[in-house]
Amino acid sequence: MSLTGNRMDDRTDVTTDIVSFHQVEKRYGSLQVLRGISGHVRAGEVLAIIGSSGCGKSTLLRCLNRLESIDSGEILINGMQVSQPKLGSKQLRQLRTEVGMVFQQFNLFPHLSVLENLTLAPRQVLNRSPQESRDRAHHYLHQVGLSDKANMYPDQLSGGQRQRVAIARSLCMEPRVMLFDEPTSALDPELVGEVLETMQTLAEHGMTMMVVTHEIQFAREVAHRVMFLDRGCVVETGNAREVLLNPQSDRLRTFLNRLRQG
Ligand SMILES: Nc1ncnc2c1ncn2[C@@H]1O[C@H](COP(=O)(O)OP(=O)(O)OP(=O)(O)O)[C@@H](O)[C@H]1O
Ligand SMILES: [Mg+2]
Numbered sequence: 602m603s604l605t606g607n608r609m610d611d612r613t614d615v616t617t618d619i620v621s622f623h624q625v626e627k628r629y630g631s632l633q634v635l636r637g638i639s640g641h642v643r644a645g646e647v648l649a650i651i652g653s654s655g656c657g658k659s660t661l662l663r664c665l666n667r668l669e670s671i672d673s674g675e676i677l678i679n680g681m682q683v684s685q686p687k688l689g690s691k692q693l694r695q696l697r698t699e700v701g702m703v704f705q706q707f708n709l710f711p712h713l714s715v716l717e718n719l720t721l722a723p724r725q726v727l728n729r730s731p732q733e734s735r736d737r738a739h740h741y742l743h744q745v746g747l748s749d750k751a752n753m754y755p756d757q758l759s760g761g762q763r764q765r766v767a768i769a770r771s772l773c774m775e776p777r778v779m780l781f782d783e784p785t786s787a788l789d790p791e792l793v794g795e796v797l798e799t800m801q802t803l804a805e806h807g808m809t810m811m812v813v814t815h816e817i818q819f820a821r822e823v824a825h826r827v828m829f830l831d832r833g834c835v836v837e838t839g840n841a842r843e844v845l846l847n848p849q850s851d852r853l854r855t856f857l858n859r860l861r862q863g
Contacts, residue, residue, distance in 0.1 A: 617643045617644045618641045618642065618643055618644075618677070619642055619643065619644050619678070619679055619777055619778045619809045620640075620641060620642040620665060620676075620677070620678055620679075620778055620809075620811065621640070621641040621642075621676075621677045622638070622639060622640055622641070622661075622664075622665065622674065622675065622676045622677070623639045623674055623675045623676075624637045624638070624639055624673065624674040624675070625637065625638050625639070625661070625664060625671050625673075625674035625675075625676060625684075626671065626672045626673045626674055627657070627660055627664055627669065627671050627672055627833075628672050633833060634657045634660045634833050635657050635660060635661060635664070635671070635833045636832070636833040636834050637673075637674065637834075638657075638661065638674075638830070638833065638834060638835045639674075639835065640828055640835065640838060642778065642809055642810075642811055643809070644809055645807045645808075645809055646809060646810075646825045646826065647804045647809075647810045647811075647812065647823055647824045647825050647826075648810070648811045648812070648824060648825070648826050648827070648828060649812050649813075649814055649819070649820035649823075649824035649826070649827045649828070649841060650662075650811060650812065650813045650814075650827075650828050650830060651813075651814065651815070651817070651820060651827060651828070651829050651830070651856070652829055652830035652831055652856065653831065653856060656830045656831055656832055656833065657830055657832075657833045658782070658813040658830060659782050659813065661830070662702070662780045662782050662811065662813060664676065665678065665683065665700070665780060665811070666696070666697075666700050666702055666780060667683050667688060667693065667696055670684075670686075671684055678696060678699060678700060678777075678778070679699055679777050679778075681695065681696060681699075683696060694726065697726070697774075698726060698727065698774050698775075698776065699776055699777045699778065700776055700777070700778055700779075700780060701771030701772065701774060701776035701778070701779040701780065702771065702779070702780045702781075702782070703764070703767055703768055703771055703779065703780070703781045703782070703784050704767075704782050704783075704784070705782060705783045705784065705786055705787045706787060707755070707760075707763045707764055707766070707767040708767065709755040709763060709766060709767060709770070710755075711754065711755050711756060712754075713754075714751070714752050714753065714754055715742070715747070715750050715751050715752070715753050715754070715755070715758075715766050716735065716738055716739075716742075716751040716752060718755070718766065718770055719734075719737075719738035719741070719742065719766070719769060719770050719773050720734035720735055720737075720738050720773070722770070722773065722774055723737060723738075723773050723774060726774070727774065734773070737773050737775075738751070738769070738773055739751065741769040741772040741773050742766075742769050744769065744772065744802070744803075744806075745765040745766070745768055745769045745772075745799050746765065746795075746799065747762060747765055747766060747769065750762060750766070759792060760787065760788045760789060760792050761788055761792030761793075761795045761796050762795075764784055764785070764788065764792075764796045765795065765796060765799050768784075768796075768799055768800070768803070772803075777809060778808075778809040778810065778811065779803070779808055779809070779810050779811075780810075780811045781800065781810065781811070781812040781813060781814070782813045783813050783814060783815065784796055784800070784812075784814075785797060785814070785816060786815060793816070797816060797819050797823075800812070800819075800823065801819075801822075801823050804823050812824065815860060817845060817857065817860055820841055820845060821841055821842055821845045821846070824841040825840070825841060826838065826839060826840060826841055826844075827839070827840075827841040827844050827845060829844070829848075829850075829852075829853045829856065831852050831853075831856070836850050836852050836853060837849060837850055837853050845857070
């Protein structure tokens with residue numbers, strides 16, 4: 602990796618990539634949101650994505666999960682060409698099972714219990730039996746530390762607990778990669794820690810993760826690599842500690858200073 606000028610990826614081994622994207626461009630009308638960005642996430646790796654509001658972080662995640670189409674470039678998820686113009690419904694379903702997504706808002710069904718929220722998609726999408734779905738749900742509820750909440754309803758839980766249920770719900774689909782879009786930014790400050798801890802445990806279990814976050818300490822300590830976006834471009838990317846402790850660009854230095862003051 603070059604430490605001079607803009608840090609960019611420099612590597613030869615692409616065989617273990619779960620996610621890779623090349624020269625991705627995305628426009629909304631005349632607004633160019635992603636300006637030819639490239640990156641990758643290897644199996645078991647955590648990539649943190651940071652950058653100012655409006656720089657294109659959520660758009661990137663939405664393109665990777667094909668919630669949005671792209672204008673040019675290429676996206677591969679576990680070897681599947683996500684960016685091809687006509688993605689069949691079978692491939693789309695496969696993509697949805699391979700890519701878990703956790704948003705700022707938890708999007709749990711309020712009229713279903715925690716257990717029912719967790720077993721719904723495995724039963725309907727993966728055709729798992731009710732018993733197997735329940736067993737998995739209990740397993741992942743245990744992993745996020747909420748074994749005792751299976752029969753509660755979302756509005757009986759704290760925000761942090763709801764987000765951990767949303768993470769468990771994603772895990773029940775046994776995805777190859779999890780995309781997190783600011784999973785803690787809607788939470789009261791005292792609830793942020795428990796969700797970050799859950800994510801750290803996931804990372805320690807070897808889950809492949811892309812995490813959009815403003816939690817720089819989390820990025821530094823849990824992420825393997827970080828990608829800093831500014832106005833739709835990758836300005837710096839590389840080892841999380843190196844990049845965050847020793848930013849090379851004025852834009853990243855300014856961004857980090859602003860976060861520290863905020
Ligand atoms: N569906 C849409 N239609 C039109 N413009 C959009 C749409 N979605 C996003 N944008 C615009 O694209 C730009 C990037 O948005 P995006 O949500 O990716 O930013 P972000 O980096 O996630 O910001 P934040 O940190 O505030 O979440 C913004 O200018 C936004 O207004
Ligand atoms: Mg966003």
